[in-house]
């Protein structure tokens with residue numbers, strides 16, 4: 150059956166993530182196949198423009214579909230005044246870069262995220278920080294720089310209770326990765342009805358303080374939005390057992406960082422691992438830099454040699470769904486800023502699908518001197 154043609158106005162897709170030529174070709178091939186598909190009402194060609202970060206502010210007003218993550222300031226008022234934009238496919242899981250009030254209020258703009266797409270990498274990063282804290286890698290690394298051979302007691306993961314705040318794509322992958330470690334996993338989520346088997350108890354978001362009180366290690370995997378800004382602070386850290394560990398792989402401003410610094414300085418917390426901080430880059434004056442109980446990574450949880458390939462596969466799958474009128478994977482509730490688990494790309498198992506156009510070009514160059522930002 151031929152569907153009605155609501156897509157005549159879609160003429161230009163603007164990309165703003167670190168694509169190479171073959172990724173753009175993969176998107177163009179997908180669009181070309183759609184124009185050949187008699188069941189999909191796309192009878193004209195669509196231009197695909199790679200704006201990069203350098204030209205995104207200039208080109209956003211010309212986009213009918215925007216795919217990417219603007220890391221530079223963009224004039225959203227100007228872009229929205231052009232009244233062309235209909236769909237934002239974020240190449241990031243976090244949508245704080247594009248869920249501005251005008252986008253949220255606009256009835257015709259749909260937004261989908263990359264939620265869960267980089268969950269294996271974020272889970273590995275979480276493990277790196279967690280193991281580093283327990284096995285005191287920070288302390289021994291400082292000693293290496295002296296150099297000094299010191300031996301100190303270390304801690305065990307086995308037998309601990311791990312609390313995950315926000316059981317979305319990342320939280321679920323972390324819980325899965327914890328399975329063989331003989332730990333008890335507790336979690337809170339906005340949708341506490343969808344409890345996976347690896348989580349012993351899934352509580353509603355409001356029980357966050359109970360989670361902090363029960364866990365030896367708390368891992369933060371919440372989105373940043375108006376409701377979650379600074380939602381973790383002195384009250385939650387005080388609720389933790391003395392000697393607890395805190396890990397943030399979500400967004401810095403979800404945490405009141407001054408309260409975290411105080412909880413570490415008092416010795417109440419044994420350590421913290423932060424991949425994200427309230428201000429990025431973390432200012433040289435931050436006490437987090439000098440605290441020997443802190444491990445810091447520079448927001449690299451989702452960096453991966455697979456990242457751009459995987460993102461482009463999701464983009465192509467969602468382009469097919471968009472033009473077929475099917476529900477988008479990871480379409481978010483714009484007021485909440487995250488998708489329901491039922492449309493999650495990872496939870497729905499779609500991440501296992503390989504796009505027919507997939508470039509499958511994961512290369513493995515030495516990363517030693519590689520300075521690219523893969524997001």
Ligand SMILES: NC(=O)c1ccc[n+]([C@@H]2O[C@H](COP(=O)([O-])OP(=O)(O)OC[C@H]3O[C@@H](n4cnc5c(N)ncnc54)[C@H](O)[C@@H]3O)[C@@H](O)[C@H]2O)c1
Pocket residue numbers: 242243244263264265266267271314315316317318319320337338339340353354355370371372373376377398399400424425448449450451452486487488493
């Ligand atoms: N460190 C990194 O490099 C990195 C990488 C990817 C994502 N992130 C951040 O992590 C966040 C989570 O990523 P994801 O892919 O798991 O997203 P997601 O949208 O799949 O999951 C977010 C989950 O948080 C839950 N949630 C929302 N508000 C809550 C609250 N107040 N209490 C408890 N649960 C709540 C939602 O129900 C959802 O299940 C992103 O929004 C992004 O900001 C960071």
Ligand SMILES: O=C(O)[C@H](O)CO
Pocket residue numbers: 218240241242243244263267451524
């Ligand atoms: O939200 C994300 O996907 C990561 O933080 C990297 O942008």
